[in-house]
Amino acid sequence: MRTSELLLRQVRHALAAAFLLGGFAALLQFAVPLFVLHAIDSAIPARSLETIALLTLLAGAAVATQTCLNAVRARILLRAGLWIEHTLGSELLRTAASSDTKSEDLSALGKLRRSASDGALLAGLDAPWQVLxxxxxxxIDWRLAGVALIAAMAILAHGRRVIPDVDREEAATALAEERSAAFARALSRKAQGPDADAEKLSERWDQINRDYVGHAYILASTAVAAADYARLVRAAAQVTLLALGAWFVVDGSLTIGALAAAALLLWGVLEPVEKLVNALPSLAPARSAWLRLASLKGPAADPAAVSTSGLPHLRIAGPLAAGIAAVLAFFAVGTAVAATTRLGQIVAVTGRTLFETQLTSVFASRKGTGGQLFVKEGTVVAKGDLLATLDSRTLDARIATLKLQAATANIELASLKQDLANMTAPSAPPIRNRAPLDKLEARIAEVGRQGRDLIVQIAAAEEELARGRIVAPASGRVVSLDFRPGMPVEPDAPLFTLVTADATLLHRLMAPLGISPWPERIAGLLGGVGGYAQASD
Incomplete structure (x- = not known):
C-alpha cells in the first residue's frame, strides 16, 4: 500500500465523521420549525407563557447543540485539510520524480486544503441529509413536500449538468494560469539579459494571459449562472409553498403554525442545496485533486511501518467525541423531559404549572339558551366544576307545575283510598249496588296512573335541567370562551376551551406530525414518573 493511500484513508475517516455529525445537525434543525408550529397553534391561543418559555428553552438548546456540531465539523475538516497538505506535501518533496510533478501535486494539495477550509466540503456533506x-x-403535508422535492431536484439536476463544464473550464484555467506564470518567470529572467526584446516578450505574455483570463471568466460565469438559477428556483419554491399553504389554511386542511413550520423546513432543505451549487467551483478542483493524489505512484509501504516512520496521524478523536457527547446529552435530557413532563409535575416558584399539554373543547349537552356564566378566561377549574348553565326558567316552571299536579294527585288518591276503605270496612252498611264502588275503584286506578305519569315527566324534566349544566371535563385552565347569557346554544358548537393535562409534552410535540412518540412507553422507568400531581394556581 502506498503512503499517499494511507494518508488519504485517514482523511476519508475525517470526512465520514463530519458526515455523521451532519446527520445529527440535520435532526436538530427541526427544533425551530417545531417551536414555531407549537407556539402559533398551541401556546399563543392558550395564552400560556409557561409553554412558550419551555419551548424556547428546548429550541435554544437544540440550536446551541447544532452550532456546536457545525463548529466541530468545520474544525475536523480544517484539521484534515492542513494535515494532508503538510504531511503528504513533505512526502512528495522527498519522493517526487521531477520539479514539474512536485509543483502539480503540491498545487493539488492546496486545492484540497482550500475546499476543506472554505466550507465547500461541508456543503457537499450536508446535501444528502436534506432528505430528512x-x-x-x-x-405536515405531502403536497408541500412535493414542492420541496421538485425544487431540490431541479437545483441538483442543473448543478449536475454544469459539472462537466466547470471541470473542463477549471482544467483549462489551471493550465492557462500555469502557462502564464511560467512565461512570466521566463520573461523576468530574459528581461535581465542584454539581448532581450522586452516589447515582443511582453506581447507574448499578454496573449498567454488573455487565454487565462478568458477561461477564468467562463468558469466564473458558469458558477454565477448556476448560483442565480438556484436562487431563482428557491424563491419560486418558497412562493409556491406559501401560496399552496395559504390555500390549505383557508380550506381548513392546514394550520397557520404548520404552514410556518413547512416554510422554515423548506428553507432548511434548499439552503444547503444552494450552497452546494455555489461551492461547485471549489468542489470540482478538489475532486480532481483528490483523484490525482489517490493515483500517485510510489514505493509500497506497510501500514505498521508508516506509523513508526515518523509520519503523523490525523487526530480527530477529541472533536468527534465532543460532538457526540453534545448530541447524546441533548437528546437524553430533552427526550426524558419531553416524555415525562405533565401538568403539575414541573412547577415554578409561584406554584403555577410550567407546561400545559393539551387543548380541550367543551360543548353543551343539549340545545337551549345561554343562562348563567360562572368562569372567565384564565380561571383554573377542577374536573366537574360548573362553568355555565343554560336558561332554565321554562323548565323550572314546568317542573314546579308538574310537582304541584303530582302533589294534588297524591292528595286526591289518598282521599279516594280513604273513601274506598270506609265503604268496604266491616262496620259499613252492606253494599247492595256495586256501581258506586266500581266507579270509585276506577277513579283510584286513573289517579294512580296519572300520578305515575307525572313522576316520569318530573324525572325527564329534571334530567333535562341537569343537562343544562356545563361542567369541566378535566382539570385545567379556561383559555377561551364563546358563551353569553341569552345566546342560542347548539350542542355541536364549542363554548369553552380548556388547557388540560391528558398527554405528555413529547406527545403534544409529535401529535401535529402524526407521530406516536415511543419514548413515552418507557416513561415509567425514568424514576417513578407514572403519577400525576395536580398543581395549584
Missing amino acids: MIGGIAL
Whole structure:
C-alpha cells in the first residue's frame, strides 16, 4: 500500500465523521420549525407563557447543540485539510520524480486544503441529509413536500449538468494560469539579459494571459449562472409553498403554525442545496485533486511501518467525541423531559404549572339558551366544576307545575283510598249496588296512573335541567370562551376551551406530525414518573 493511500484513508475517516455529525445537525434543525408550529397553534391561543418559555428553552438548546456540531465539523475538516497538505506535501518533496510533478501535486494539495477550509466540503456533506427535512415537510403535508422535492431536484439536476463544464473550464484555467506564470518567470529572467526584446516578450505574455483570463471568466460565469438559477428556483419554491399553504389554511386542511413550520423546513432543505451549487467551483478542483493524489505512484509501504516512520496521524478523536457527547446529552435530557413532563409535575416558584399539554373543547349537552356564566378566561377549574348553565326558567316552571299536579294527585288518591276503605270496612252498611264502588275503584286506578305519569315527566324534566349544566371535563385552565347569557346554544358548537393535562409534552410535540412518540412507553422507568400531581394556581 502506498503512503499517499494511507494518508488519504485517514482523511476519508475525517470526512465520514463530519458526515455523521451532519446527520445529527440535520435532526436538530427541526427544533425551530417545531417551536414555531407549537407556539402559533398551541401556546399563543392558550395564552400560556409557561409553554412558550419551555419551548424556547428546548429550541435554544437544540440550536446551541447544532452550532456546536457545525463548529466541530468545520474544525475536523480544517484539521484534515492542513494535515494532508503538510504531511503528504513533505512526502512528495522527498519522493517526487521531477520539479514539474512536485509543483502539480503540491498545487493539488492546496486545492484540497482550500475546499476543506472554505466550507465547500461541508456543503457537499450536508446535501444528502436534506432528505430528512423533506420527510419532515411530508409529515405536515405531502403536497408541500412535493414542492420541496421538485425544487431540490431541479437545483441538483442543473448543478449536475454544469459539472462537466466547470471541470473542463477549471482544467483549462489551471493550465492557462500555469502557462502564464511560467512565461512570466521566463520573461523576468530574459528581461535581465542584454539581448532581450522586452516589447515582443511582453506581447507574448499578454496573449498567454488573455487565454487565462478568458477561461477564468467562463468558469466564473458558469458558477454565477448556476448560483442565480438556484436562487431563482428557491424563491419560486418558497412562493409556491406559501401560496399552496395559504390555500390549505383557508380550506381548513392546514394550520397557520404548520404552514410556518413547512416554510422554515423548506428553507432548511434548499439552503444547503444552494450552497452546494455555489461551492461547485471549489468542489470540482478538489475532486480532481483528490483523484490525482489517490493515483500517485510510489514505493509500497506497510501500514505498521508508516506509523513508526515518523509520519503523523490525523487526530480527530477529541472533536468527534465532543460532538457526540453534545448530541447524546441533548437528546437524553430533552427526550426524558419531553416524555415525562405533565401538568403539575414541573412547577415554578409561584406554584403555577410550567407546561400545559393539551387543548380541550367543551360543548353543551343539549340545545337551549345561554343562562348563567360562572368562569372567565384564565380561571383554573377542577374536573366537574360548573362553568355555565343554560336558561332554565321554562323548565323550572314546568317542573314546579308538574310537582304541584303530582302533589294534588297524591292528595286526591289518598282521599279516594280513604273513601274506598270506609265503604268496604266491616262496620259499613252492606253494599247492595256495586256501581258506586266500581266507579270509585276506577277513579283510584286513573289517579294512580296519572300520578305515575307525572313522576316520569318530573324525572325527564329534571334530567333535562341537569343537562343544562356545563361542567369541566378535566382539570385545567379556561383559555377561551364563546358563551353569553341569552345566546342560542347548539350542542355541536364549542363554548369553552380548556388547557388540560391528558398527554405528555413529547406527545403534544409529535401529535401535529402524526407521530406516536415511543419514548413515552418507557416513561415509567425514568424514576417513578407514572403519577400525576395536580398543581395549584
